[in-house]
Amino acid sequence: MRGYGAGMSNFDDSDAFEAAAAPVPLSQRAIGARPVPYLDGLNPAQRAAVEALDGPVLLLAGAGTGKTRALTTRIAHLLNLGRARPGQILAVTFTNKAAREMKERVARLLGEAVEGMPWLGTFHSISVKILRRHAELIGDGELHLKPSFTILDTDDQIRLLRQLILAGNIDEKRWPARQLAHLIDSWKNRCLSPSQLPRGEERAFDGWGGRLYAAYQRRLLELNATDFGDLLMHCVHLFQAHPDVLRSWQDRFRYILVDEYQDTNVAQYMWLRLLASAHRNICCVGDDDQSIYGWRGAEVGNILRFESDFPGAQVIRLEQNYRSTPHILAAASGLIAANRGRLGKTLWTEVEGGEKVRLIGHWDSEAEARWIGEEIEAFHGGHRAALGRRNLNDIAILVRASHQMRAFEDRFMTIGLPYRVIGGPRFYERAEIRDAMAYFRLAVSPADDLAFERIVNVPKRGLGEKAVQTIQREARERNLSLLEGAVSTVATGALGGKGAAALRQFTEAMGRWHADALDSRVSHVELAERILDESGYTAMWQNDKSPDAPGRLENLKELIKALEEFENLQGFLEHVALVMDNDSGEQTDEVSIMTLHAAKGLEYPIVFLPGWEDGLFPSQRSMDESGLKGLEEERRLAYVGITRGRELVTISFAGNRRMYGQWQSSLPSRFIDELPEDHVEVLTPPGLYGGGYGAAAQPFAPSAIHERAAQSDVYNSPGWKRMQQRSAERAQPVHRTPVVIDAEPAARFSVGDRVFHQKFGNGTIMGIAEDTLTVEFATGFKTIKAGYVQPASQAGSGGAMDDVPF
DNA sequence: CTACAACCAGTTTTT
DNA sequence: CTGGTTGTAG
Numbered sequence: 001m002r003g004y005g006a007g008m009s010n011f012d013d014s015d016a017f018e019a020a021a022a023p024v025p026l027s028q029r030a031i032g033a034r035p036v037p038y039l040d041g042l043n044p045a046q047r048a049a050v051e052a053l054d055g056p057v058l059l060l061a062g063a064g065t066g067k068t069r070a071l072t073t074r075i076a077h078l079l080n081l082g083r084a085r086p087g088q089i090l091a092v093t094f095t096n097k098a099a100r101e102m103k104e105r106v107a108r109l110l111g112e113a114v115e116g117m118p119w120l121g122t123f124h125s126i127s128v129k130i131l132r133r134h135a136e137l138i139g140d141g142e143l144h145l146k147p148s149f150t151i152l153d154t155d156d157q158i159r160l161l162r163q164l165i166l167a168g169n170i171d172e173k174r175w176p177a178r179q180l181a182h183l184i185d186s187w188k189n190r191c192l193s194p195s196q197l198p199r200g201e202e203r204a205f206d207g208w209g210g211r212l213y214a215a216y217q218r219r220l221l222e223l224n225a226t227d228f229g230d231l232l233m234h235c236v237h238l239f240q241a242h243p244d245v246l247r248s249w250q251d252r253f254r255y256i257l258v259d260e261y262q263d264t265n266v267a268q269y270m271w272l273r274l275l276a277s278a279h280r281n282i283c284c285v286g287d288d289d290q291s292i293y294g295w296r297g298a299e300v301g302n303i304l305r306f307e308s309d310f311p312g313a314q315v316i317r318l319e320q321n322y323r324s325t326p327h328i329l330a331a332a333s334g335l336i337a338a339n340r341g342r343l344g345k346t347l348w349t350e351v352e353g354g355e356k357v358r359l360i361g362h363w364d365s366e367a368e369a370r371w372i373g374e375e376i377e378a379f380h381g382g383h384r385a386a387l388g389r390r391n392l393n394d395i396a397i398l399v400r401a402s403h404q405m406r407a408f409e410d411r412f413m414t415i416g417l418p419y420r421v422i423g424g425p426r427f428y429e430r431a432e433i434r435d436a437m438a439y440f441r442l443a444v445s446p447a448d449d450l451a452f453e454r455i456v457n458v459p460k461r462g463l464g465e466k467a468v469q470t471i472q473r474e475a476r477e478r479n480l481s482l483l484e485g486a487v488s489t490v491a492t493g494a495l496g497g498k499g500a501a502a503l504r505q506f507t508e509a510m511g512r513w514h515a516d517a518l519d520s521r522v523s524h525v526e527l528a529e530r531i532l533d534e535s536g537y538t539a540m541w542q543n544d545k546s547p548d549a550p551g552r553l554e555n556l557k558e559l560i561k562a563l564e565e566f567e568n569l570q571g572f573l574e575h576v577a578l579v580m581d582n583d584s585g586e587q588t589d590e591v592s593i594m595t596l597h598a599a600k601g602l603e604y605p606i607v608f609l610p611g612w613e614d615g616l617f618p619s620q621r622s623m624d625e626s627g628l629k630g631l632e633e634e635r636r637l638a639y640v641g642i643t644r645g646r647e648l649v650t651i652s653f654a655g656n657r658r659m660y661g662q663w664q665s666s667l668p669s670r671f672i673d674e675l676p677e678d679h680v681e682v683l684t685p686p687g688l689y690g691g692g693y694g695a696a697a698q699p700f701a702p703s704a705i706h707e708r709a710a711q712s713d714v715y716n717s718p719g720w721k722r723m724q725q726r727s728a729e730r731a732q733p734v735h736r737t738p739v740v741i742d743a744e745p746a747a748r749f750s751v752g753d754r755v756f757h758q759k760f761g762n763g764t765i766m767g768i769a770e771d772t773l774t775v776e777f778a779t780g781f782k783t784i785k786a787g788y789v790q791p792a793s794q795a796g797s798g799g800a801m802d803d804v805p806f
Numbered sequence: 807c808t809a810c811a812a813c814c815a816g817t818t819t820t821t
Numbered sequence: 822c823t824g825g826t827t828g829t830a831g
Contacts, residue, residue, distance in 0.1 A: 095820065124821045153821085228821045263820095296819065401817050403823095423819085464807050578821065597818050619817060637818085660816065661822035 038076050038109050046070045049283075049316045050077050053255070056276075056310035057283040058303070062347045063290065063332075063643035064323030064603065071257060071285055072102055075117070076109040078255055090253035090275065091120040094260050096578075098601070099125075102259070119253065123268050125578045127231040131238070134245055138234045143221045145234075150225045150441075151577040155434065156450045157181055157227045164215050168208060175206050184213050188229030189265040189297035191236050193217070223449065232267040239274040250278040261286030261306075265297035273309070280310060288343050289336050292597060292637050294629065295622075304341060321347045323603055325354025327679040328649050332642040334676035339632045347643075355386065357642070357649045357675065360683040361668065364656040365611075369407040371685070372397065372608050372652070373415055376591055379606060387606070387648065392418060396592040396604040398641050400617040403659075404610065405593050412591070422594035428576060432541065432552040436559055437576065439531050443513040444569050447481040456486070459540035461502040470494055471503075483510060509534055517569055524569045528560055596641045607645035609638075612653045612669035638671045651675075 039047060049059050049070040061067035075091060078084050093099045099121050106117060119126060128151070131138065135145040152160070161184075162177040183204055187197065194202075194214035202210025220226060226234065239246040256276050258264070261284035264272070276282040284306060291300040307313050321329055329347045336342070362368040382389030397408055405421060412419045427433060435458055438451040445451075456471075457463040474494060475485025489495050490504045513531050516522040532538045538556065541549050566572040592604070611617055618634035626633070642649055653668045753765045 122821065151821085231821080293819080295817085403816080406823095426820090460807085462807070466807085595818060616817095621817060658822080 038073055038080075042066075042070070042073065043320050045316060045318050045320065046073070049318065050074045052283075052314050052316065053078060053081075053083060054281055056280050056306070056313035058261075058306045058310075058313055058315045059283060059285040059318065060315060060343055060345055061285055061287055061318040062321060062345045063287065063640070064321045065318035065347070066320075066322060067285055067287075067318060068102065068105065068259075070318060071259060071283075072105040072109060074257065074283065075102075075106050075120075079110065084254045086117045087119065088252060088254045089117060089119060089257070090126070090255070091117065091257040092123055092126060092259065092272075093120075094122060094263055096122060096125075098122075098259055122578070123271070124228060124231050127235045127271070128578060130235055130249065131226075131231065134238055134242070137238055137242060137245070139221050143218070145221065145226070146224050148224065150223075150445075150448070150573075151231070152220075152225050152227045152450070153429075153434075153577060154181070154228075155429075156225075159450065159453070160219060161212070161216060164212055164219065168212065168215075170206065170208060175208075180205055180209070180212060183209055184216065185229050186297060187213065188227075188233045189267055191233050191267040191270055193233070193237065225450075229267075232271055236267060236270045236274065239271075246274060247278075250275060254279065254281060256282040258282070258284045259286075262288050262291035262300060262303045263293050263298045264302045265299055269299065269302045276310075282310065287345070288341075289339070289345065289636055290600065290640050292600065292633060292640060294626070294633050300341065304343060315343075317345055319345055319347055321349045323646050324349065324643060325351060325647060327354055327356045328642060328645050328647075330679040331357040331649070331675050332639050334679070335642065335671060335674050336635065336639040338674050339635055340628075341632070355648050356679050356681040357651060358681050358683050359672065359675070360650065360652045360685055362652060362654045362685050364663070365404075365407050365654045365658060366411070367685070368610050368652050368654045369411040372408070372610065372650075373411045373417060375608075375650070376417060377415070390606060392589045392591045394605040395608070396594065396599065396602070396606070396644065397608045397610065398594060398596050398599045398644060400596055400611055400619060400637070402595055404616075408593055408610075418588065418590040419593055420588075420590040422592050423598040427555070427558075430552070430555060432555055433559055435537065436528075436532060436556055437573070439513075439535060439537065440528060440569050441573060442483065442510060443517045443527075443531060444573060446483045446510070446514055449475075449482045452482040452486075455535075455537075456482075456503075456506065459536045461506060462498055463502060463506075467495060467499045467503070483507065506535075520568070524566070524572070525560060525563050528563055528569065532556060532560075596637045599644050600640050603644050603646055605646045606648045607641070607650070609641045609649065609651045610654075611657075612638075612651050612672055613657065613666040614669050615666055616657070617669055618671065635671060635674075 039050065042050060043066075046066055046069065049057070050073045053074075059067070059070065061070065071091075075089060078089060079086060091102065093102065103117060103120055106120070119129075121129075131145070131149075132147045135147045135149055138145040158177045158181050161180050162172065165172050165175065165177055165180065187201075192198075194210060194217055197210050197213070202213075204210075205212065220230065239249070253275055256272065258272060263286070272282065272284075284303070286303050288300055288303050291298060291303070294300065302309075307315065324332075326349055329349060333347055360371070362371060376392070376395055378384055379387060379390040379395065380392055399405055402423075409419065409421070411417075428437070435455055438448075438454040441448045441451040442455065453468065456468060471482055471486045471489050474480070474489045474492070475482050478485065478488060480488060486503055487507045490500055490507060493500065495503060513527065513534075516527050516530075517524070538553070541552050541556070544552075562576075563569075563572055566575070614620075617638070618631055622630035622634050624630075642651075651672065653672065654666070656663050656665050658664075751765050
């Protein structure tokens with residue numbers, strides 16, 4: 001057993017073990033009437049976490065220390081001891097994914113015997129459940145929510161705000177709706193209603209912030225709608241204003257568990273405090289070193305303050321790591337030790353050996369991508385003896401900013417290395433899904449004005465801005481919904497011939513769909529398909545020549561499939577806003593590329609961390625906006641990145657990077673200086689000065705990189721200097737290695753073959769000249785290097801179009 | 807109303 | 822450089 005944690009003063013090895021120093025292993029004692037096999041195999045700290053059932057508990061769980069296991073076992077224990085029934089445990093997560101995983105694992109621990117946990121879910125989904133029961137209490141006497149309220153997503157929210165901004169005669173150029181949305185969100189994150197805004201803040205947004213916020217909240221009530229931020233804020237205000245209601249929920253939830261506590265914002269914190277204040281049986285699990293969402297309202301302070309917030313709290317540290325090698329843990333620990341405000345933990349492992357964290361600098365971002373591509377091919381081909389032959393699924397590239405991904409996508413496309421981008425737009429955020437949903441929403445609730453506006457002219461019906469304005473005027477004057485207003489507009493003949501005919505057709509069809517939506521004899525799945533067909537929506541994409549059109553049609557099919565799981569359209573719409581996500585169930589062998597944020601909670605045997613350059617990582621913007629706080633959050637992000645790796649972590653940086661089409665030179669990240677050099681091996685970049693892979697590592701310590709930059713071989717090489725000079729002239733770097741790897745593929749193709757191209761979609765080869773193909777795509781003829789296309793049948797492996805859900 | 811050209815901004819992301 | 826939005830001409 002060895003501890004790592006350079007310079008951490010508050011580390012106390014005995015902490016975790018004292019709590020569990022029981023003479024007889026607990027798993028061998030009879031607890032209650034039933035045996036407790038699930039306690040077997042827990043380490044002492046985990047067992048302590050499971051058994052400290054009463055009172056406030058802070059479970060500081062480092063990366064890879066079996067946090068979820070402790071949490072789910074704790075739930076099983078509560079149930080097994082009869083301390084609570086499933087309905088009396090409140091277990092909160094941030095994401096649906098985490099909630100799902102926890103549900104599955106609790107079910108596995110307890111077998112079929114236990115019914116599901118109704119109150120295991122995200123902050124938002126649980127808040128919705130609570131709010132629906134007390135909707136009438138939200139708002140004022142005049143105007144209040146109804147239990148059937150809808151939940152607007154960010155898009156709806158912004159469109160609503162834009163209308164208010166325009167109505168207030170504010171220049172939307174200088175004061176964009178997006179910014180107002182962010183401002184209002186930040187208020188809601190802090191649980192501030194319009195009347196509670198601190199002086200000064202209400203004057204934000206050109207003096208209109210407070211008033212626009214108030215107007216927006218009023219409009220939401222009129223629409224019987226909430227946004228995501230409201231769900232939490234309304235709950236807190238409900239609890240504060242109605243002690244009897246709060247009391248009933250406090251009584252119901254005998255035990256409270258919270259996952260990822262370091263990511264809670266003020267609203268979530270208040271929500272939890274209110275619910276826990278009576279019995280104080282609250283167990284918060286988190287890792288202050290992994291708090292990386294400060295920019296969206298998370299308060300690390302919540303976890304740092306836990307002991308004073310809940311006096312007498314037990315603090316249990318999970319520090320035994322089951323994921324990474326000692327070198328990886330040591331590198332991560334050394335790095336994070338540079339952060340000030342932290343509670344302090346020291347990860348250790350029983351595992352021995354393993355490779356040091358590798359560090360390598362490259363001339364530019366293209367060389368970096370090229371090198372990583374070659375490394376991956378070597379791992380995949382089994383050319384790294386120590387690691388054996390690896391699946392691509394074992395490998396991940398974690399970047400700071402999504403624009404870094406392109407270099408890798410380009411390169412991997414060229415060499416035909418299958419990859420998958422994780423993250424990206426969510427399924428329900430895709431335009432086609434939102435359009436389809438708007439149709440369904442309008443069919444179910446004809447008064448849904450936002451849905452009406454979204455689809456009245458999708459597909460194009462010749463109903464542009466003018467027509468919509470006419471309808472809006474009509475609706476406002478007669479106090480009707482937009483759909484009713486549209487009917488009325490047709491009747492009064494306020495709209496010209498062509499538009500009127502199209503609008504009549506639209507409203508009549510919608511009338512039929514609405515009737516069918518209410519008719520329980522009509523299958524909602526068939527109705528949904530019919531709506532998309534009759535509205536011309538499906539046809540719109542079928543006629544669309546762009547390469548992503550087939551993918552969109554595919555998504556629509558998936559949407560219909562998802563519908564089958566629900567009783568009716570209403571039920572589907574109720575859940576979809578909160579619970580829909582894109583977890584592609586496909587199991588193909590691909591390298592994963594994602595942002596560091598998206599990687600949190602995941603692990604891979606082999607991890608590449610490119611782009612460690614000052615300004616990019618740590619991000620300049622982060623530091624400019626939040627100073628030291630921002631820098632520390634960046635450092636936590638680096639910590640998260642390193643601790644994703646199980647066996648081998650490779651950090652890299654480039655001296656030049658293309659940004660917005662221009663070459664910019666950069667220095668290695670300051671985080672590289674902070675890596676403990678005993679655990680880092682510095683590699684020599686290939687091709688610079690005859691180095692090559694086999695060359696011995698340069699014997700300079702990473703902590704000296706900045707100091708030695710001026711004299712080191714890398715930075716003194718003629719090539720490097722030439723590049724610096726060239727990039728200053730905005731020229732392309734000298735460094736251009738001919739692409740060797742893809743010299744052969746042309747042979748694989750012959751005229752007439754169907755091929756797939758990332759950008760142009762599917763096409764047919766019309767001619768071949770060496771490695772250059774002439775391909776006919778839907779959009780016309782293109783001349784393409786063979787390396788950029790793949791046989792159409794394999795289009796499933798590695799194209800951006802694979803990034804579709806399910 | 808649509809199509810195309812000019813213009814501008816440009817981390818991280820869940821619900 | 823790119824994608825998204827805005828502005829103008831047809």
